[in-house]
Amino acid sequence: MPHFNYTGKKKIRSKDVVIITSTVEGSLTVSVDVSLERYHLPDDGALFLEAYRQNSWMRISLGTMETFDSDQTYELSEFNDSGGILFRLKVTEMELDSDSENGSRRGKILALADKIQPLAEDGSSNGRDCILSVRTVEMSAIWRLDLDNVAYPILCLNKDAGSKISLAHSWHFITMVYPALVREILTKIVDNRVHGWFDDDESWEYKWYSFARSVDGVYEMPHLHNSVCNDEVYRDIKDWVNDAVEAFAKSKDVLGNFRKLIVTED
């Protein structure tokens, strides 16, 4: 769906917002610091922070541009863990003045930063540059990918299948699951090209595409800027996904590792 910015909303760069999550006495908390001088926003602009992960969401009022206090911490009561949480910072018009000549009106978004990944308490990236988040959930299957309404893919692992870190990094898992996982993600980015992600280097699709292209043997996606879908386009794209998965499997020596696993189990 095309996006129309008819209100003059400013885009806040993600590097101008620092969000840190930490766990204090078992509760997940967040603190925020912003550097918004360059955007020339009014002192009475209201700041809101929204945290979201798939269909969960919560909103925190940070005061106004003038009263904002970066020393404050806030509890993320809707979330049990920080895996995959993203943040949205909004600066909005608070005055109810619909007849104003400059078009000011309550609720108008003056500036926005979205899909911000938090830093860990020690300032480390906490996966800020990661392209795949891992979290555990209750389910019967061992794994599934969540690709809808997320800012980057989430690998969901069965919470009773062991430690998510050791499972996700085990050779068994990488050998047997990752090629299928890569195929599902590449298929999704192919579908999502109609949304124009190739123009947004902060989108997860762009990052995954860059990752795929960095693998030896992966060529440029055909029809990247073409939203037309006919038999020829479909065939070319399917071939590209297949070839990229093959190249990924080769780079990870999936077959060699599979043979070793079989020998070990014999």
Add this chain to the structure above:
Amino acid sequence: MEHVKLRRFNKEGLQRMGDFLAFLPVGPPFQADDILYEPNLTEIIDGISVKSEMFENKLAVAEYVAGVLEQISSENSVEQGFWSWLALFHRDQFCRKRRKGNPLHQKKYRWVPDFSDYRKKISHFLYGPFCINSLYKSDVDTAMALLSEKPDGYTRLFKALASRQDLIETKGIMDVITALYYLQTTVDSSLEKGASLRGMINSSSLSIINPSELINNLDQLSLNWDLQAMSCEEIIELMM
């Protein structure tokens, strides 16, 4: 029905309930009562007694649950075993029947709440109405589009909203939804603000549309407008 001691399932009880639900559409190998009162599968909570009731709608469910929770310690409100036991205890209210009389299959999370996923937990027969009613306790009219549904109802509107905590928790949006999907289709003069909401819709060009379409429209508006800070009137004005 007589009063019985309120209980919660333990881990094994939850597993047995899972077995019961899996076989529900074809006839479970054992009766619900076989597990509801089994001391090895359940624990009595705070010595409280409860009675199975017939609920008119989800609002009545929410009020009943609030009454139960008032009497017990707060940690039970996040206990799967508590919510699951109470749902199974009221199974006659939630077991929708097919034409031939067999129970309709309902997703497990409608009986056993999955607190790790908002959509699933809000879809629980008891937890969902309780949670929505708690949000709008001081102005329950706001959520009537959802709370007026039948206790076992799972309408397209409910499903569409269940996956969007940001919409359910926004008062202005819920007022719009109640005005569109409840007041336009129901004669309910008990709502305090019914007349004003009805008047707003009637004076606008808005009509009832598919809930998914409404959500798409709201998403489009939210690119430039902070709908969470706006009233029902302001949102309707934007939508016109």
